[in-house]
Amino acid sequence: MHAVTSQHEPPPAQLRRNLFASMALIRAFETRVAELYRDGDIPGFVHTSLGQEAVAAGVGLALRDEDYLATTHRGHGHCLAKGVDVDGMMGELFARVTGLCRGTGGSMHIADPSHGVIGANAIVGASLPLAVGAGLSSKLLHQDRVAVAFFGEGAVNQGSFHESVNLAAIWDLPVIFVCENNIYAEFTDSRAMTRVPCVADRAAAYGIEAHTLDGNDADVVYAATAAAAERCRAGEGPILLEAETYRWHGHYEGDAQPYKPDDESLAWRDRDPLTIAEARLVHDDTATAEELAAVRADAGARVDAAVEAARAADVPAHEEAFQHVFSR
Amino acid sequence: MSSVAEPQTTTRYIDALAQGMRTAMQEDERVVLLGIDVGAGGGIFTVTRGLHEEFGSERVIDTPISEMGYVGAGVGAAMTGLRPIVEIMFMDFVGVCLDPILNQAAKLGYMTAGALQIPIVFRTQTGAGRSAGAQHSQSLEAWFAHVPGLKVVMPATVTDAHDLLVAAVRDPNPVVFIENRRLYGMRGQAGEDPLPLGQARVARSGDEVTVVTWGQSLRECLSAADESSASLEVIDLRSLVPLDMETVIASVRRTGRLLVVHEAVQDFGAGGEIAARVADELFDELRTPVRRIGTPSVPMPFSPELERTLLPGAAAIAAAGEALLAEG
Ligand SMILES: Cc1ncc(C[n+]2csc(CCOP(=O)(O)OP(=O)(O)O)c2C)c(N)n1
Numbered sequence A: 001m002h003a004v005t006s007q008h009e010p011p012p013a014q015l016r017r018n019l020f021a022s023m024a025l026i027r028a029f030e031t032r033v034a035e036l037y038r039d040g041d042i043p044g045f046v047h048t049s050l051g052q053e054a055v056a057a058g059v060g061l062a063l064r065d066e067d068y069l070a071t072t073h074r075g076h077g078h079c080l081a082k083g084v085d086v087d088g089m090m091g092e093l094f095a096r097v098t099g100l101c102r103g104t105g106g107s108m109h110i111a112d113p114s115h116g117v118i119g120a121n122a123i124v125g126a127s128l129p130l131a132v133g134a135g136l137s138s139k140l141l142h143q144d145r146v147a148v149a150f151f152g153e154g155a156v157n158q159g160s161f162h163e164s165v166n167l168a169a170i171w172d173l174p175v176i177f178v179c180e181n182n183i184y185a186e187f188t189d190s191r192a193m194t195r196v197p198c199v200a201d202r203a204a205a206y207g208i209e210a211h212t213l214d215g216n217d218a219d220v221v222y223a224a225t226a227a228a229a230e231r232c233r234a235g236e237g238p239i240l241l242e243a244e245t246y247r248w249h250g251h252y253e254g255d256a257q258p259y260k261p262d263d264e265s266l267a268w269r270d271r272d273p274l275t276i277a278e279a280r281l282v283h284d285d286t287a288t289a290e291e292l293a294a295v296r297a298d299a300g301a302r303v304d305a306a307v308e309a310a311r312a313a314d315v316p317a318h319e320e321a322f323q324h325v326f327s328r
Numbered sequence B: 001m002s003s004v005a006e007p008q009t010t011t012r013y014i015d016a017l018a019q020g021m022r023t024a025m026q027e028d029e030r031v032v033l034l035g036i037d038v039g040a041g042g043g044i045f046t047v048t049r050g051l052h053e054e055f056g057s058e059r060v061i062d063t064p065i066s067e068m069g070y071v072g073a074g075v076g077a078a079m080t081g082l083r084p085i086v087e088i089m090f091m092d093f094v095g096v097c098l099d100p101i102l103n104q105a106a107k108l109g110y111m112t113a114g115a116l117q118i119p120i121v122f123r124t125q126t127g128a129g130r131s132a133g134a135q136h137s138q139s140l141e142a143w144f145a146h147v148p149g150l151k152v153v154m155p156a157t158v159t160d161a162h163d164l165l166v167a168a169v170r171d172p173n174p175v176v177f178i179e180n181r182r183l184y185g186m187r188g189q190a191g192e193d194p195l196p197l198g199q200a201r202v203a204r205s206g207d208e209v210t211v212v213t214w215g216q217s218l219r220e221c222l223s224a225a226d227e228s229s230a231s232l233e234v235i236d237l238r239s240l241v242p243l244d245m246e247t248v249i250a251s252v253r254r255t256g257r258l259l260v261v262h263e264a265v266q267d268f269g270a271g272g273e274i275a276a277r278v279a280d281e282l283f284d285e286l287r288t289p290v291r292r293i294g295t296p297s298v299p300m301p302f303s304p305e306l307e308r309t310l311l312p313g314a315a316a317i318a319a320a321g322e323a324l325l326a327e328g
Helices: A013-038 A053-062 A076-081 A086-093 A127-140 A153-157 A159-170 A199-206 A218-233 A262-269 A273-283 A289-312 A318-322 B013-027 B051-055 B067-079 B091-096 B098-105 B141-145 B158-170 B217-227 B245-255 B270-282 B304-310 B314-327
Strands: A068-070 A117-119 A147-152 A175-181 A209-214 A239-244 B010-012 B031-035 B060-062 B083-088 B121-126 B151-153 B175-180 B187-189 B201-204 B209-213 B232-236 B239-241 B258-265 B291-295
Touching (some): A013 A053, A013 A076, A013 A086, A013 A218, A013 A289, A053 A218, A053 A239, A053 A273, A068 A127, A076 A086, A086 A289, A117 A127, A127 A147, A127 A175, A147 A153, A153 A159, A153 A199, A159 A175, A175 A218, A209 A218, A218 A239, A218 A273, A273 A289, A318 B304, B013 B031, B013 B051, B013 B158, B013 B187, B031 B067, B051 B060, B067 B083, B083 B091, B091 B098, B121 B158, B141 B151, B141 B239, B141 B270, B151 B158, B158 B175, B158 B187, B201 B217, B201 B245, B209 B217, B209 B314, B217 B232, B217 B258, B217 B314, B232 B245, B245 B270, B270 B291, B291 B314
Parallel strands (some): A068 A147, A147 A175, A175 A239, A209 A239, B031 B060, B083 B121, B121 B175, B151 B175, B209 B232, B258 B291
Antiparallel strands (some): B010 B187, B151 B239
């Protein structure tokens, strides 16, 4: 694994407990979604972020509610960590009127501008220019808001990556580019698709700062993001964070992942971000194992309640299909 | 045990496509295949499964997620001696790689007075109806048919999946080849006789209403012909460019009524062009106004219920046929 280059202070105790709670919620949500999808309860395509919870939680909790977030097809965790409502998300996955997008968006398109989330996106590389635009708004409207673009390492070979990072750099925009490097893009080992497998190395080409982080350590991701946000708010321009992590499940639910070596998958399972956090919290007496088990149980119950609410909710009526094609 | 004779040549649409590529690659070693996960992974829908093993990494080439780059490179390679088949995984993704198709492939043969030839096939797929969301459901064939210099092919049957693909690769021009993923599992006669592009097919004879269609809508139209009390003559255009108006005109001359059906959004769709051409030639012979059925002009919603009500289905087509008959 690449060296972790974060040199920031660890977050305070309460925050670390919150990071754990956020990860527990994402874990419970994604685990349940995978089951529901397998059972045919959720339509469309579903991409879960199991194993990547620390990146979402670390970034999400380091941001303010009004900060912007643009994400990808694998965005459930990012939205949850940013404070998006669990019921609204589950309702959307079930395509119910209680969904955040009233059933028009689905898993790949969760959006909630009331928490700064300008959308998950099903076009690889689309999140970056949108976040740059959000950063431009923030700057020109003097808003002090930071914009985060999440993307996978597969997206960095899209032209939109190059164009977006350069734009943010020349305009000194408050944008944090967060690459979740989980090694694989669909069935392809991304290291075979570039001569520069370390995404952070690319930042030099645009003259911006970058760090490669242990993406399974929420404390590390949090600290690096908090520092990056501070820089952005100080008007020092964009920064790139590469979080090294691993997706446990297939590219989509149902993908049997023949392209992954078994020992690699097992090694990463051993680096479960929740277990890492749990061990540290218990070890330094920030929380007891029982308390953390209760946090996980609460998260499970919260998700169960959201599933029940979604099941009970109405599906959109035919007329809804014709609303919002244009703004009024 | 008495066996019901299964036609021995029955195969799936998806396998017919693979066989079409195999045929093309066997008969001409300049044919190469490029795309995301088309190689060892066998394609996200398994369309290209087996081709990598058979033809090797020099002819079945996995690309990064860099559509602008590899689609453009395909066009350049087509100008200089290769005959690429370039896969764009979902038709919606042409949004990130339109220039090489629109401004390069479509025009440079003409703009060089024929000095350059651009024998390339842009293979892509579409198909709403599975809650893929608005960024993974669009049928954009009319966009390409509107650009001088591009041929546009949409195989609706298993036979054509093979035959039209081979014909497209043999053609010395850029061809946009549009599959429909809802047809991938369909079984039918394996094709083996590539036919020149631009020959429509009367898929069902009838004498009261001519129904012109292409792609996946053919199935709906054939079901409609089964259900409807009106006698529908169903024509599968197979390609929009070249457009076989002769077959259409001959049919409408007999029936005096025309219904055009397509999955793409109705407004400004290819149905309008066909309606106008028929009105031009047969104004005095039409017994009723020409009717069109397409998807209403809304981005395709995620909700399965909404999607179902928006897509043109057999019942609506049958009813439209009967309504035309009642009109005159
Ligand atoms: C423009 C575009 N090309 C291709 C795809 C198909 N696709 C969806 S996700 C994906 C892989 C993305 O990999 P990465 O960016 O590393 O994100 P991860 O899935 O690992 O989270 C691909 C190729 C797409 N959605 N959009």
